[in-house]
Amino acid sequence: xxxxxQVFCILFLLxxxxxxxxxKTSMKQRKPCKRIVLYLHDTMFNGTxxxxxxxxxxxxxxKLGDFKFGLLAVFDDPMTIDNHLLxxxxxxxxxxxxxxxxxxxxxxxxxxxxxxxTKYKGTINIMxxxxxxxxxxxxxxxxxxxxxxxxxxxxxxxTDIFQGFDYFRVQMDIKLFECY
Numbered sequence: 001x002x003x004x005x006q007v008f009c010i011l012f013l014l015x016x017x018x019x020x021x022x023x024k025t026s027m028k029q030r031k032p033c034k035r036i037v038l039y040l041h042d043t044m045f046n047g048t049x050x051x052x053x054x055x056x057x058x059x060x061x062x063k064l065g066d067f068k069f070g071l072l073a074v075f076d077d078p079m080t081i082d083n084h085l086l087x088x089x090x091x092x093x094x095x096x097x098x099x100x101x102x103x104x105x106x107x108x109x110x111x112x113x114x115x116x117x118t119k120y121k122g123t124i125n126i127m128x129x130x131x132x133x134x135x136x137x138x139x140x141x142x143x144x145x146x147x148x149x150x151x152x153x154x155x156x157x158x159t160d161i162f163q164g165f166d167y168f169r170v171q172m173d174i175k176l177f178e179c180y
Contacts, residue, residue, distance in 0.1 A: 030177055032153065032175035032176055032177055033176055033178070033179035034151075034174075034175075034176040034179050035173070035175050036176075037081070037171065037172070037174070038079045038080065038090065038091060038171075038172050038174065039079060039080050039081070039083045039160065039169055039170070040079050040093050040169065040170045040172055041054070041077055041079070041080065041085050041167075041169050042055050042075055042167065042168050042169070042170075043055065043077075043167050044056070044057070044073065044167070049166075054075055054076055054078065055074065055075035055077065056073065056074060056075075057071055057072070057073050058072050058074050058096075059071065059072035059098075061099060064102050065101075065102035065103060067103065067104055067106075068099040068105070069099055069100070069101065070098070070099065071099045072096060072097075073096060073097055073098070074095075074096045075093065075094070075096065076093075076094050077093045077094075079092060079093055079113065079172075083169060083171070085169070089116070090117040090120075091113050091114055091115045091117065091120075092113075092114050092116065093112070093113050093114075094111055094114060095109065095110050095126075096111065097109045097110075097111075097130070100129075104132075104133055106130065106132060106133075107129075107130045107132065108127075108128070108129050108130070109126065109127060109128060109129075109130055109139060110126075110127040111125075111127075112125050112126070113126065113174075115146070120146075120148075122144060122145045122146015122147045122148045122149070123144055123146065123148065124141055124143075124148045124151065124174065124176075125141070125142050125143045125144055126139050126140065126141055126142070126155050127140060128140045130157060132159070136157065136158050137157040138154050138155065138156055138157075139154070139155045139157065140152075140153075140154065140155075141153035141155060141174065148176070148179075149180050150178070150180055151176045151178055151179055151180070152176070152177055153174065153175050153176035153177045154175050154177075155172050155173065155175075156172070156173040156175070157171070158171040158173070
């Protein structure tokens with residue numbers, strides 16, 4: 001009987017080792033299955049530019065700090081493949097952002113990129129913190145529809161131009177790592 005228990009324990013340990021080795025994940029950098037670079041153009045409504053505005057404040061900031069803490073903006077921004085505002089849009093970014101830090105400019109985004117081009121159909125859903133003091137910021141791709149069904153990935157923001165509170169342009173490097 002003890003011989004049986006010894007053999008069973010050895011076989012069990014071998015099986016357990018194989019299971020652990022089979023599920024070992026690699027930490028090496030993976031290549032994205034799809035990569036798209038787009039430019040988001042945001043023109044804030046200032047009371048006189050209603051025809052050209054693509055975003056508007058829907059909740060004013062608080063008086064806590066000098067960094068628009070609490071301000072909430074909703075946007076429907078054109079997205080182009082180059083950094084020219086008048087280029088034909090290939091998608092629209094629709095969602096909201098709010099300033100969520102009292103000591104520096106920092107915002108939190110939640111939006112969908114809605115493609116309307118012949119190359120892509122569907123949406124990519126993005127959310128995360130935009131720490132504006134950083135040269136590049138990563139936000140999460142949390143899903144999608146159409147050509148981007150259930151996708152996952154990272155969007156790297158780079159501020160291309162910032163003209164006060166009225167206009168900013170962000171380069172978005174979209175890297176998708178789960179493509180179906």
